[in-house]
Amino acid sequence: MDLKLKVSSYYPSLTKSEQKVADYVLGASESIMYRSVTELADLSGVGETTVMRFCRAIGFKGYQDFKLALAQDYSPHRQAREGSPEAGEDDGGYPALVHRELASILADTMDLLDRTRLDEAVRRIHEAGYVQLFGVGTSGLTALDAKNRLLRIGLRAEAATDAHIQAMMAVTMGPGDVAVGISLSGSTLDTVDLLAKARQQGAYIIAITNYAKSPITAEADLVLLTAGKESPLEGGSIGAKMSQLLVIDLICEGLARYDLPRTREMRERMAKAVIERIY
Incomplete structure:
Protein backbone atom coordinates (compact mmCIF):
# COMPACT_ATOMS: atom_id res chain seq x y z
CA MET A 1 0.00 0.00 0.00
CA GLY A 83 15.24 6.23 -15.94
CA SER A 84 17.35 3.32 -17.14
CA PRO A 85 20.78 2.30 -15.76
CA GLU A 86 22.30 3.91 -18.83
CA ALA A 87 20.87 7.32 -17.96
CA GLY A 88 23.54 9.98 -17.75
CA GLU A 89 26.01 8.21 -20.06
CA ASP A 90 26.44 11.46 -21.96
CA ASP A 91 27.80 13.00 -18.74
CA GLY A 92 30.37 10.28 -18.14
CA GLY A 93 28.11 7.54 -16.83
CA TYR A 94 28.00 6.22 -13.29
CA PRO A 95 31.71 6.84 -12.47
CA ALA A 96 31.24 10.56 -13.13
CA LEU A 97 27.91 10.51 -11.25
CA VAL A 98 29.52 8.96 -8.15
CA HIS A 99 32.40 11.42 -8.33
CA ARG A 100 30.02 14.40 -8.53
CA GLU A 101 28.00 13.13 -5.59
CA LEU A 102 31.08 12.61 -3.40
CA ALA A 103 32.54 15.99 -4.35
CA SER A 104 29.20 17.61 -3.53
CA ILE A 105 29.07 15.91 -0.11
CA LEU A 106 32.55 17.13 0.79
CA ALA A 107 31.76 20.65 -0.42
CA ASP A 108 28.52 20.68 1.58
CA THR A 109 30.34 19.49 4.70
CA MET A 110 32.80 22.37 4.36
CA ASP A 111 29.86 24.78 3.96
CA LEU A 112 28.42 23.47 7.23
CA LEU A 113 31.73 23.86 9.02
CA ASP A 114 31.65 26.22 12.00
CA ARG A 115 35.28 27.23 12.49
CA THR A 116 34.70 28.36 16.06
CA ARG A 117 33.25 25.00 17.01
CA LEU A 118 35.99 23.13 15.17
CA ASP A 119 38.69 25.09 17.00
CA GLU A 120 36.96 24.46 20.33
CA ALA A 121 36.78 20.72 19.57
CA VAL A 122 40.50 20.71 18.72
CA ARG A 123 41.34 22.56 21.95
CA ARG A 124 39.25 20.24 24.10
CA ILE A 125 40.81 17.12 22.58
CA HIS A 126 44.30 18.60 22.83
CA GLU A 127 43.82 19.28 26.54
CA ALA A 128 41.99 16.04 27.28
CA GLY A 129 43.47 13.49 29.64
CA TYR A 130 41.77 10.73 27.69
CA VAL A 131 39.78 10.57 24.45
CA GLN A 132 37.20 7.88 23.76
CA LEU A 133 35.49 7.55 20.38
CA PHE A 134 32.06 5.94 20.17
CA GLY A 135 30.24 4.67 17.09
CA VAL A 136 28.57 1.55 15.73
CA GLY A 137 28.25 0.14 12.21
CA THR A 138 29.86 2.35 9.59
CA SER A 139 30.32 5.09 12.18
CA GLY A 140 32.17 2.56 14.32
CA LEU A 141 34.65 2.11 11.47
CA THR A 142 35.06 5.88 11.36
CA ALA A 143 35.79 5.83 15.10
CA LEU A 144 38.53 3.25 14.53
CA ASP A 145 39.98 5.36 11.71
CA ALA A 146 39.95 8.39 14.00
CA LYS A 147 41.76 6.44 16.72
CA ASN A 148 44.46 5.49 14.22
CA ARG A 149 44.87 9.11 13.07
CA LEU A 150 45.10 10.42 16.64
CA LEU A 151 47.64 7.79 17.67
CA ARG A 152 49.87 8.74 14.75
CA ILE A 153 50.20 12.28 16.07
CA GLY A 154 50.90 11.07 19.60
CA LEU A 155 47.48 11.47 21.19
CA ARG A 156 46.19 8.72 23.45
CA ALA A 157 42.77 7.70 22.18
CA GLU A 158 40.63 4.60 22.22
CA ALA A 159 37.79 3.12 20.18
CA ALA A 160 36.16 -0.29 20.54
CA THR A 161 33.55 -2.15 18.54
CA ASP A 162 32.27 -4.46 21.30
CA ALA A 163 29.18 -3.00 22.96
CA HIS A 164 30.10 -4.25 26.45
CA ILE A 165 33.63 -2.83 26.21
CA GLN A 166 32.21 0.50 25.00
CA ALA A 167 29.83 0.64 27.96
CA MET A 168 32.64 -0.05 30.44
CA MET A 169 34.83 2.56 28.82
CA ALA A 170 32.04 5.14 29.02
CA VAL A 171 31.53 4.73 32.76
CA THR A 172 35.28 4.93 33.49
CA MET A 173 35.55 8.42 31.98
CA GLY A 174 35.67 11.53 34.11
CA PRO A 175 36.17 15.32 34.19
CA GLY A 176 38.88 16.40 31.76
CA ASP A 177 38.17 13.49 29.41
CA VAL A 178 36.52 13.88 26.00
CA ALA A 179 33.97 11.48 24.50
CA VAL A 180 33.42 11.77 20.74
CA GLY A 181 30.19 10.24 19.46
CA ILE A 182 29.89 9.60 15.73
CA SER A 183 26.44 8.95 14.26
CA LEU A 184 25.18 9.98 10.86
CA SER A 185 21.52 9.80 11.85
CA GLY A 186 22.09 11.19 15.32
CA SER A 187 19.56 8.62 16.47
CA THR A 188 21.75 5.56 17.04
CA LEU A 189 20.48 4.27 20.38
CA ASP A 190 23.76 2.64 21.49
CA THR A 191 25.89 5.71 20.74
CA VAL A 192 23.46 8.13 22.40
CA ASP A 193 23.31 5.90 25.49
CA LEU A 194 27.12 5.66 25.69
CA LEU A 195 27.49 9.43 25.48
CA ALA A 196 24.87 9.83 28.22
CA LYS A 197 26.89 7.47 30.44
CA ALA A 198 30.12 9.37 29.73
CA ARG A 199 28.37 12.68 30.38
CA GLN A 200 27.14 11.45 33.77
CA GLN A 201 30.77 10.82 34.72
CA GLY A 202 31.72 14.41 33.84
CA ALA A 203 33.29 13.89 30.40
CA TYR A 204 33.05 16.60 27.74
CA ILE A 205 30.88 15.39 24.85
CA ILE A 206 31.50 16.08 21.15
CA ALA A 207 28.99 14.79 18.59
CA ILE A 208 29.73 14.36 14.88
CA THR A 209 26.43 13.97 13.07
CA ASN A 210 24.40 14.99 10.07
CA TYR A 211 21.48 16.32 12.10
CA ALA A 212 21.68 19.48 14.18
CA LYS A 213 18.47 18.45 15.93
CA SER A 214 18.61 14.80 16.94
CA PRO A 215 18.88 12.70 20.13
CA ILE A 216 22.69 12.74 20.04
CA THR A 217 22.89 16.54 20.04
CA ALA A 218 20.82 16.64 23.22
CA GLU A 219 23.70 14.84 24.98
CA ALA A 220 26.48 16.89 23.37
CA ASP A 221 28.36 19.92 24.64
CA LEU A 222 29.56 20.62 21.10
CA VAL A 223 28.24 19.48 17.69
CA LEU A 224 30.16 19.21 14.41
CA LEU A 225 27.93 18.70 11.38
CA THR A 226 28.50 16.51 8.33
CA ALA A 227 26.54 16.48 5.07
CA GLY A 228 26.48 12.84 4.00
CA LYS A 229 22.75 12.21 4.01
CA GLU A 230 21.47 8.73 3.26
CA SER A 231 18.09 7.04 3.27
CA PRO A 232 17.46 3.80 5.23
CA LEU A 233 18.05 1.91 1.96
CA GLU A 234 21.47 3.52 1.52
CA GLY A 235 23.05 2.64 4.87
CA GLY A 236 26.83 2.59 5.00
CA SER A 237 27.34 4.80 1.96
CA ILE A 238 30.91 5.85 1.20
CA GLY A 239 29.79 9.47 0.82
CA ALA A 240 28.48 9.55 4.39
CA LYS A 241 31.69 8.00 5.71
CA MET A 242 33.81 10.45 3.72
CA SER A 243 31.98 13.40 5.26
CA GLN A 244 32.74 12.00 8.72
CA LEU A 245 36.37 11.37 7.82
CA LEU A 246 36.72 14.92 6.52
CA VAL A 247 35.72 16.27 9.94
CA ILE A 248 38.12 13.85 11.64
CA ASP A 249 40.88 14.94 9.27
CA LEU A 250 40.22 18.60 10.07
CA ILE A 251 40.41 17.87 13.81
CA CYS A 252 43.68 15.98 13.41
CA GLU A 253 45.19 18.74 11.29
CA GLY A 254 44.22 21.28 13.93
CA LEU A 255 45.79 19.12 16.65
CA ALA A 256 48.98 18.69 14.63
CA ARG A 257 49.41 22.46 14.39
CA TYR A 258 49.45 22.90 18.15
CA ASP A 259 53.03 21.57 18.22
CA LEU A 260 54.44 20.85 14.76
CA PRO A 261 57.90 19.68 15.93
CA ARG A 262 56.33 17.12 18.28
CA THR A 263 53.89 16.05 15.57
CA ARG A 264 56.77 15.36 13.18
CA GLU A 265 58.61 13.46 15.90
CA MET A 266 55.58 11.30 16.69
CA ARG A 267 54.93 10.55 13.02
CA GLU A 268 58.55 9.45 12.65
CA ARG A 269 58.23 7.23 15.73
CA MET A 270 55.06 5.64 14.37
CA ALA A 271 56.67 5.05 10.99
CA LYS A 272 59.67 3.37 12.60
CA ALA A 273 57.39 1.28 14.83
CA VAL A 274 55.65 -0.34 11.86
CA ILE A 275 58.41 -0.24 9.23
CA GLU A 276 59.66 -3.71 10.19
CA ARG A 277 56.21 -5.14 9.50
CA ILE A 278 56.39 -4.08 5.83
CA TYR A 279 58.39 -5.84 3.07
Missing part, protein backbone atom coordinates in the same frame (compact mmCIF):
# COMPACT_ATOMS: atom_id res chain seq x y z
CA ASP A 2 1.18 3.55 -0.73
CA LEU A 3 2.40 4.94 2.60
CA LYS A 4 0.45 8.19 2.31
CA LEU A 5 -2.70 6.22 1.61
CA LYS A 6 -1.97 4.15 4.71
CA VAL A 7 -1.54 7.29 6.83
CA SER A 8 -4.81 8.66 5.43
CA SER A 9 -6.64 5.45 6.27
CA TYR A 10 -5.52 5.65 9.91
CA TYR A 11 -6.02 9.42 10.18
CA PRO A 12 -9.51 9.43 11.81
CA SER A 13 -8.34 7.07 14.56
CA LEU A 14 -5.31 9.18 15.50
CA THR A 15 -5.22 11.60 18.43
CA LYS A 16 -5.12 15.33 17.66
CA SER A 17 -1.38 15.51 18.36
CA GLU A 18 -0.73 12.42 16.22
CA GLN A 19 -2.79 14.01 13.43
CA LYS A 20 -0.33 16.93 13.44
CA VAL A 21 2.42 14.48 12.53
CA ALA A 22 0.18 12.89 9.93
CA ASP A 23 -0.58 16.30 8.41
CA TYR A 24 3.11 17.02 7.98
CA VAL A 25 3.83 13.57 6.55
CA LEU A 26 0.97 13.85 4.06
CA GLY A 27 2.17 17.25 2.86
CA ALA A 28 5.89 16.50 2.81
CA SER A 29 8.12 15.38 -0.05
CA GLU A 30 10.46 12.40 0.02
CA SER A 31 12.97 14.58 1.89
CA ILE A 32 11.17 13.49 5.06
CA MET A 33 13.11 10.21 4.94
CA TYR A 34 16.24 12.22 5.74
CA ARG A 35 14.71 13.84 8.83
CA SER A 36 15.65 12.82 12.35
CA VAL A 37 12.89 12.06 14.84
CA THR A 38 13.67 15.36 16.59
CA GLU A 39 13.36 17.33 13.36
CA LEU A 40 10.04 15.72 12.44
CA ALA A 41 8.73 16.45 15.94
CA ASP A 42 9.75 20.12 15.66
CA LEU A 43 8.29 20.49 12.17
CA SER A 44 5.03 18.91 13.31
CA GLY A 45 4.85 20.98 16.48
CA VAL A 46 4.79 17.96 18.81
CA GLY A 47 7.17 16.04 21.04
CA GLU A 48 9.37 13.10 20.05
CA THR A 49 7.19 10.67 22.00
CA THR A 50 4.20 11.75 19.92
CA VAL A 51 6.09 10.93 16.71
CA MET A 52 6.88 7.49 18.12
CA ARG A 53 3.21 6.97 19.06
CA PHE A 54 2.17 8.04 15.57
CA CYS A 55 4.50 5.47 14.01
CA ARG A 56 3.15 2.69 16.20
CA ALA A 57 -0.45 3.82 15.64
CA ILE A 58 -0.11 3.29 11.87
CA GLY A 59 1.47 -0.13 12.25
CA PHE A 60 5.23 0.40 12.59
CA LYS A 61 7.58 -0.67 15.39
CA GLY A 62 9.15 2.77 15.59
CA TYR A 63 10.46 5.76 13.68
CA GLN A 64 13.27 3.94 11.86
CA ASP A 65 10.83 1.25 10.72
CA PHE A 66 8.57 4.02 9.40
CA LYS A 67 11.48 5.67 7.54
CA LEU A 68 12.43 2.35 5.96
CA ALA A 69 8.89 1.94 4.63
CA LEU A 70 8.98 5.52 3.40
CA ALA A 71 12.25 4.89 1.53
CA GLN A 72 10.81 1.74 -0.04
CA ASP A 73 7.69 3.66 -1.02
CA TYR A 74 9.67 6.36 -2.82
CA SER A 75 12.14 3.97 -4.44
CA PRO A 76 9.94 3.12 -7.48
CA HIS A 77 9.26 6.83 -8.03
CA ARG A 78 12.99 7.58 -7.93
CA GLN A 79 13.77 4.78 -10.38
CA ALA A 80 11.13 6.03 -12.78
CA ARG A 81 12.44 9.56 -12.52
CA GLU A 82 16.08 8.57 -13.08
Whole structure:
Protein backbone atom coordinates (compact mmCIF):
# COMPACT_ATOMS: atom_id res chain seq x y z
CA MET A 1 0.00 0.00 0.00
CA ASP A 2 1.18 3.55 -0.73
CA LEU A 3 2.40 4.94 2.60
CA LYS A 4 0.45 8.19 2.31
CA LEU A 5 -2.70 6.22 1.61
CA LYS A 6 -1.97 4.15 4.71
CA VAL A 7 -1.54 7.29 6.83
CA SER A 8 -4.81 8.66 5.43
CA SER A 9 -6.64 5.45 6.27
CA TYR A 10 -5.52 5.65 9.91
CA TYR A 11 -6.02 9.42 10.18
CA PRO A 12 -9.51 9.43 11.81
CA SER A 13 -8.34 7.07 14.56
CA LEU A 14 -5.31 9.18 15.50
CA THR A 15 -5.22 11.60 18.43
CA LYS A 16 -5.12 15.33 17.66
CA SER A 17 -1.38 15.51 18.36
CA GLU A 18 -0.73 12.42 16.22
CA GLN A 19 -2.79 14.01 13.43
CA LYS A 20 -0.33 16.93 13.44
CA VAL A 21 2.42 14.48 12.53
CA ALA A 22 0.18 12.89 9.93
CA ASP A 23 -0.58 16.30 8.41
CA TYR A 24 3.11 17.02 7.98
CA VAL A 25 3.83 13.57 6.55
CA LEU A 26 0.97 13.85 4.06
CA GLY A 27 2.17 17.25 2.86
CA ALA A 28 5.89 16.50 2.81
CA SER A 29 8.12 15.38 -0.05
CA GLU A 30 10.46 12.40 0.02
CA SER A 31 12.97 14.58 1.89
CA ILE A 32 11.17 13.49 5.06
CA MET A 33 13.11 10.21 4.94
CA TYR A 34 16.24 12.22 5.74
CA ARG A 35 14.71 13.84 8.83
CA SER A 36 15.65 12.82 12.35
CA VAL A 37 12.89 12.06 14.84
CA THR A 38 13.67 15.36 16.59
CA GLU A 39 13.36 17.33 13.36
CA LEU A 40 10.04 15.72 12.44
CA ALA A 41 8.73 16.45 15.94
CA ASP A 42 9.75 20.12 15.66
CA LEU A 43 8.29 20.49 12.17
CA SER A 44 5.03 18.91 13.31
CA GLY A 45 4.85 20.98 16.48
CA VAL A 46 4.79 17.96 18.81
CA GLY A 47 7.17 16.04 21.04
CA GLU A 48 9.37 13.10 20.05
CA THR A 49 7.19 10.67 22.00
CA THR A 50 4.20 11.75 19.92
CA VAL A 51 6.09 10.93 16.71
CA MET A 52 6.88 7.49 18.12
CA ARG A 53 3.21 6.97 19.06
CA PHE A 54 2.17 8.04 15.57
CA CYS A 55 4.50 5.47 14.01
CA ARG A 56 3.15 2.69 16.20
CA ALA A 57 -0.45 3.82 15.64
CA ILE A 58 -0.11 3.29 11.87
CA GLY A 59 1.47 -0.13 12.25
CA PHE A 60 5.23 0.40 12.59
CA LYS A 61 7.58 -0.67 15.39
CA GLY A 62 9.15 2.77 15.59
CA TYR A 63 10.46 5.76 13.68
CA GLN A 64 13.27 3.94 11.86
CA ASP A 65 10.83 1.25 10.72
CA PHE A 66 8.57 4.02 9.40
CA LYS A 67 11.48 5.67 7.54
CA LEU A 68 12.43 2.35 5.96
CA ALA A 69 8.89 1.94 4.63
CA LEU A 70 8.98 5.52 3.40
CA ALA A 71 12.25 4.89 1.53
CA GLN A 72 10.81 1.74 -0.04
CA ASP A 73 7.69 3.66 -1.02
CA TYR A 74 9.67 6.36 -2.82
CA SER A 75 12.14 3.97 -4.44
CA PRO A 76 9.94 3.12 -7.48
CA HIS A 77 9.26 6.83 -8.03
CA ARG A 78 12.99 7.58 -7.93
CA GLN A 79 13.77 4.78 -10.38
CA ALA A 80 11.13 6.03 -12.78
CA ARG A 81 12.44 9.56 -12.52
CA GLU A 82 16.08 8.57 -13.08
CA GLY A 83 15.24 6.23 -15.94
CA SER A 84 17.35 3.32 -17.14
CA PRO A 85 20.78 2.30 -15.76
CA GLU A 86 22.30 3.91 -18.83
CA ALA A 87 20.87 7.32 -17.96
CA GLY A 88 23.54 9.98 -17.75
CA GLU A 89 26.01 8.21 -20.06
CA ASP A 90 26.44 11.46 -21.96
CA ASP A 91 27.80 13.00 -18.74
CA GLY A 92 30.37 10.28 -18.14
CA GLY A 93 28.11 7.54 -16.83
CA TYR A 94 28.00 6.22 -13.29
CA PRO A 95 31.71 6.84 -12.47
CA ALA A 96 31.24 10.56 -13.13
CA LEU A 97 27.91 10.51 -11.25
CA VAL A 98 29.52 8.96 -8.15
CA HIS A 99 32.40 11.42 -8.33
CA ARG A 100 30.02 14.40 -8.53
CA GLU A 101 28.00 13.13 -5.59
CA LEU A 102 31.08 12.61 -3.40
CA ALA A 103 32.54 15.99 -4.35
CA SER A 104 29.20 17.61 -3.53
CA ILE A 105 29.07 15.91 -0.11
CA LEU A 106 32.55 17.13 0.79
CA ALA A 107 31.76 20.65 -0.42
CA ASP A 108 28.52 20.68 1.58
CA THR A 109 30.34 19.49 4.70
CA MET A 110 32.80 22.37 4.36
CA ASP A 111 29.86 24.78 3.96
CA LEU A 112 28.42 23.47 7.23
CA LEU A 113 31.73 23.86 9.02
CA ASP A 114 31.65 26.22 12.00
CA ARG A 115 35.28 27.23 12.49
CA THR A 116 34.70 28.36 16.06
CA ARG A 117 33.25 25.00 17.01
CA LEU A 118 35.99 23.13 15.17
CA ASP A 119 38.69 25.09 17.00
CA GLU A 120 36.96 24.46 20.33
CA ALA A 121 36.78 20.72 19.57
CA VAL A 122 40.50 20.71 18.72
CA ARG A 123 41.34 22.56 21.95
CA ARG A 124 39.25 20.24 24.10
CA ILE A 125 40.81 17.12 22.58
CA HIS A 126 44.30 18.60 22.83
CA GLU A 127 43.82 19.28 26.54
CA ALA A 128 41.99 16.04 27.28
CA GLY A 129 43.47 13.49 29.64
CA TYR A 130 41.77 10.73 27.69
CA VAL A 131 39.78 10.57 24.45
CA GLN A 132 37.20 7.88 23.76
CA LEU A 133 35.49 7.55 20.38
CA PHE A 134 32.06 5.94 20.17
CA GLY A 135 30.24 4.67 17.09
CA VAL A 136 28.57 1.55 15.73
CA GLY A 137 28.25 0.14 12.21
CA THR A 138 29.86 2.35 9.59
CA SER A 139 30.32 5.09 12.18
CA GLY A 140 32.17 2.56 14.32
CA LEU A 141 34.65 2.11 11.47
CA THR A 142 35.06 5.88 11.36
CA ALA A 143 35.79 5.83 15.10
CA LEU A 144 38.53 3.25 14.53
CA ASP A 145 39.98 5.36 11.71
CA ALA A 146 39.95 8.39 14.00
CA LYS A 147 41.76 6.44 16.72
CA ASN A 148 44.46 5.49 14.22
CA ARG A 149 44.87 9.11 13.07
CA LEU A 150 45.10 10.42 16.64
CA LEU A 151 47.64 7.79 17.67
CA ARG A 152 49.87 8.74 14.75
CA ILE A 153 50.20 12.28 16.07
CA GLY A 154 50.90 11.07 19.60
CA LEU A 155 47.48 11.47 21.19
CA ARG A 156 46.19 8.72 23.45
CA ALA A 157 42.77 7.70 22.18
CA GLU A 158 40.63 4.60 22.22
CA ALA A 159 37.79 3.12 20.18
CA ALA A 160 36.16 -0.29 20.54
CA THR A 161 33.55 -2.15 18.54
CA ASP A 162 32.27 -4.46 21.30
CA ALA A 163 29.18 -3.00 22.96
CA HIS A 164 30.10 -4.25 26.45
CA ILE A 165 33.63 -2.83 26.21
CA GLN A 166 32.21 0.50 25.00
CA ALA A 167 29.83 0.64 27.96
CA MET A 168 32.64 -0.05 30.44
CA MET A 169 34.83 2.56 28.82
CA ALA A 170 32.04 5.14 29.02
CA VAL A 171 31.53 4.73 32.76
CA THR A 172 35.28 4.93 33.49
CA MET A 173 35.55 8.42 31.98
CA GLY A 174 35.67 11.53 34.11
CA PRO A 175 36.17 15.32 34.19
CA GLY A 176 38.88 16.40 31.76
CA ASP A 177 38.17 13.49 29.41
CA VAL A 178 36.52 13.88 26.00
CA ALA A 179 33.97 11.48 24.50
CA VAL A 180 33.42 11.77 20.74
CA GLY A 181 30.19 10.24 19.46
CA ILE A 182 29.89 9.60 15.73
CA SER A 183 26.44 8.95 14.26
CA LEU A 184 25.18 9.98 10.86
CA SER A 185 21.52 9.80 11.85
CA GLY A 186 22.09 11.19 15.32
CA SER A 187 19.56 8.62 16.47
CA THR A 188 21.75 5.56 17.04
CA LEU A 189 20.48 4.27 20.38
CA ASP A 190 23.76 2.64 21.49
CA THR A 191 25.89 5.71 20.74
CA VAL A 192 23.46 8.13 22.40
CA ASP A 193 23.31 5.90 25.49
CA LEU A 194 27.12 5.66 25.69
CA LEU A 195 27.49 9.43 25.48
CA ALA A 196 24.87 9.83 28.22
CA LYS A 197 26.89 7.47 30.44
CA ALA A 198 30.12 9.37 29.73
CA ARG A 199 28.37 12.68 30.38
CA GLN A 200 27.14 11.45 33.77
CA GLN A 201 30.77 10.82 34.72
CA GLY A 202 31.72 14.41 33.84
CA ALA A 203 33.29 13.89 30.40
CA TYR A 204 33.05 16.60 27.74
CA ILE A 205 30.88 15.39 24.85
CA ILE A 206 31.50 16.08 21.15
CA ALA A 207 28.99 14.79 18.59
CA ILE A 208 29.73 14.36 14.88
CA THR A 209 26.43 13.97 13.07
CA ASN A 210 24.40 14.99 10.07
CA TYR A 211 21.48 16.32 12.10
CA ALA A 212 21.68 19.48 14.18
CA LYS A 213 18.47 18.45 15.93
CA SER A 214 18.61 14.80 16.94
CA PRO A 215 18.88 12.70 20.13
CA ILE A 216 22.69 12.74 20.04
CA THR A 217 22.89 16.54 20.04
CA ALA A 218 20.82 16.64 23.22
CA GLU A 219 23.70 14.84 24.98
CA ALA A 220 26.48 16.89 23.37
CA ASP A 221 28.36 19.92 24.64
CA LEU A 222 29.56 20.62 21.10
CA VAL A 223 28.24 19.48 17.69
CA LEU A 224 30.16 19.21 14.41
CA LEU A 225 27.93 18.70 11.38
CA THR A 226 28.50 16.51 8.33
CA ALA A 227 26.54 16.48 5.07
CA GLY A 228 26.48 12.84 4.00
CA LYS A 229 22.75 12.21 4.01
CA GLU A 230 21.47 8.73 3.26
CA SER A 231 18.09 7.04 3.27
CA PRO A 232 17.46 3.80 5.23
CA LEU A 233 18.05 1.91 1.96
CA GLU A 234 21.47 3.52 1.52
CA GLY A 235 23.05 2.64 4.87
CA GLY A 236 26.83 2.59 5.00
CA SER A 237 27.34 4.80 1.96
CA ILE A 238 30.91 5.85 1.20
CA GLY A 239 29.79 9.47 0.82
CA ALA A 240 28.48 9.55 4.39
CA LYS A 241 31.69 8.00 5.71
CA MET A 242 33.81 10.45 3.72
CA SER A 243 31.98 13.40 5.26
CA GLN A 244 32.74 12.00 8.72
CA LEU A 245 36.37 11.37 7.82
CA LEU A 246 36.72 14.92 6.52
CA VAL A 247 35.72 16.27 9.94
CA ILE A 248 38.12 13.85 11.64
CA ASP A 249 40.88 14.94 9.27
CA LEU A 250 40.22 18.60 10.07
CA ILE A 251 40.41 17.87 13.81
CA CYS A 252 43.68 15.98 13.41
CA GLU A 253 45.19 18.74 11.29
CA GLY A 254 44.22 21.28 13.93
CA LEU A 255 45.79 19.12 16.65
CA ALA A 256 48.98 18.69 14.63
CA ARG A 257 49.41 22.46 14.39
CA TYR A 258 49.45 22.90 18.15
CA ASP A 259 53.03 21.57 18.22
CA LEU A 260 54.44 20.85 14.76
CA PRO A 261 57.90 19.68 15.93
CA ARG A 262 56.33 17.12 18.28
CA THR A 263 53.89 16.05 15.57
CA ARG A 264 56.77 15.36 13.18
CA GLU A 265 58.61 13.46 15.90
CA MET A 266 55.58 11.30 16.69
CA ARG A 267 54.93 10.55 13.02
CA GLU A 268 58.55 9.45 12.65
CA ARG A 269 58.23 7.23 15.73
CA MET A 270 55.06 5.64 14.37
CA ALA A 271 56.67 5.05 10.99
CA LYS A 272 59.67 3.37 12.60
CA ALA A 273 57.39 1.28 14.83
CA VAL A 274 55.65 -0.34 11.86
CA ILE A 275 58.41 -0.24 9.23
CA GLU A 276 59.66 -3.71 10.19
CA ARG A 277 56.21 -5.14 9.50
CA ILE A 278 56.39 -4.08 5.83
CA TYR A 279 58.39 -5.84 3.07
